[in-house]
Amino acid sequence: xxxxxxxxxxxxxxxxxxxxxxxxxxxxxxxxxxxxxxxxxxxxxxxxxxxxxxxxxxxxxxxxxxxxxxxxxxxxxxxxxxxxxxxxxxxxxxxxxxxxxxxxxxxxxxxxxxxxxxxxxxxxxxxxxxxxxxxxxxxxxxxxxxxxxxxxxxxxxxxxxxxxxxxxxxxxxxxxxxxxxxxxxxxxxxxxxxxxxxxxxxxxxxxxxxxxxxxxxxxxxxxxxxxxxxxxxxxxxxxxxxxxxxxxxxxxxxxxxxxxxxxxxxxxxxxxxxxxxxxxxxxxxxxx
Numbered sequence: 001x002x003x004x005x006x007x008x009x010x011x012x013x014x015x016x017x018x019x020x021x022x023x024x025x026x027x028x029x030x031x032x033x034x035x036x037x038x039x040x041x042x043x044x045x046x047x048x049x050x051x052x053x054x055x056x057x058x059x060x061x062x063x064x065x066x067x068x069x070x071x072x073x074x075x076x077x078x079x080x081x082x083x084x085x086x087x088x089x090x091x092x093x094x095x096x097x098x099x100x101x102x103x104x105x106x107x108x109x110x111x112x113x114x115x116x117x118x119x120x121x122x123x124x125x126x127x128x129x130x131x132x133x134x135x136x137x138x139x140x141x142x143x144x145x146x147x148x149x150x151x152x153x154x155x156x157x158x159x160x161x162x163x164x165x166x167x168x169x170x171x172x173x174x175x176x177x178x179x180x181x182x183x184x185x186x187x188x189x190x191x192x193x194x195x196x197x198x199x200x201x202x203x204x205x206x207x208x209x210x211x212x213x214x215x216x217x218x219x220x221x222x223x224x225x226x227x228x229x230x231x232x233x234x235x236x237x238x239x240x241x242x243x244x245x246x247x248x249x250x251x252x253x254x255x256x257x258x259x260x261x262x263x264x265x266x267x268x269x270x271x272x273x274x275x276x277x278x279x280x281x282x283x284x285x286x287x288x
Contacts, residue, residue: 036260043256055261064237065262068245075155075241076223082163083219084212087170094171095178105175109168116165120232123161124148151238158234162226170215177211178204206284213281217274224270242266 037055041048059065090108094101114122128146135143147157181204189199227243235244246266250259 033260034264036257037264039257041256042254043250044254048257051257055258056265058258059261059265064240065242065245068240068242071155071239072224072242075159075226076220078159079162079223080216080219082159083166083170083223084215086163086167087215088174090167090171091174091178095175105171108171111165112169114165116228117232119161119165120229123157124233127157148234151236154234154236154239158226158229158239161233162223162229165229166219166222170219173211173215173218174208177208181207209281209285213278213285216281217278220277221270221274224266224273 038050038052039048040051040055090104094104094108098104111119127148132144132146135141135145147153185203185207186199189203194202225243226241227247230239230241230244231247240248242262243266246259246262249262250256253259
């Protein structure tokens with residue numbers, strides 16, 4: 001057997017099972033899902049009719065879907081900023097060669113180990129019982145009212161919880177990026193008279209842009225697709241984000257065709273924004 005044939009055989013031995021799994025679990029269901037967007041299938045009845053693009057046209061008149069889209073975009077914008085700023089700040093702290101750096105890294109990362117549904121129910125109890133009880137004991141009208149009662153404060157509560165959960169994970173990526181910054185560049189800058197702010201702005205930030213690209217991509221995609229925390233913490237219609245709206249449309253109202261159409265629009269939206277962000281951030285990256 002020639003070397004080329006052997007390499008080809010080894011390639012398919014290792015890649016083949018994964019490719020088969022992706023095809024069966026992702027690609028084929030995705031194609032079938034696109035087909036169902038042109039039907040009025042309810043998800044259970046084997047009989048359905050082709051309705052063309054009426055499901056997609058109906059989305060333009062679906063005020064509930066439009067509202068979910070608006071609050072999802074607003075939440076994602078705020079979430080990307082807060083998670084990345086706090087994650088970068090935590091990473092900067094734990095890379096300062098403190099004696100407690102390892103302990104702090106573990107502590108900051110721990111919230112990410114809690115599942116989204118469980119986390120939502122835990123914080124629902126915190127907002128509705130613990131904080132309100134504390135507020136009543138302290139005589140504080142602000143704390144005695146649950147943040148989950150009003151749409152605006154409920155969205156802020158969800159942003160607070162998701163940032164608390166995910167910032168530690170993003171911190172790990174920023175830690176790797178910061179530790180990859182060449183120390184000789186920083187030392188040379190100090191020798192040339194640059195202060196800490198100038199060194200941070202002109203050397204540290206450009207050198208960690210690769211990490212920023214990854215972190216922004218992850219937070220952008222995860223914030224758009226947020227479901228479990230939204231489902232368990234703030235399931236009301238006034239705080240219903242896109243993923244939860246699609247779930248209710250497909251599995252509670254049993255409009256699988258409409259739900260699939262929403263999912264395809266959602267997929268295109270997330271893919272377009274995420275890849276656009278990666279494209280522009282890649283242009284600003286600096287090779288170490």
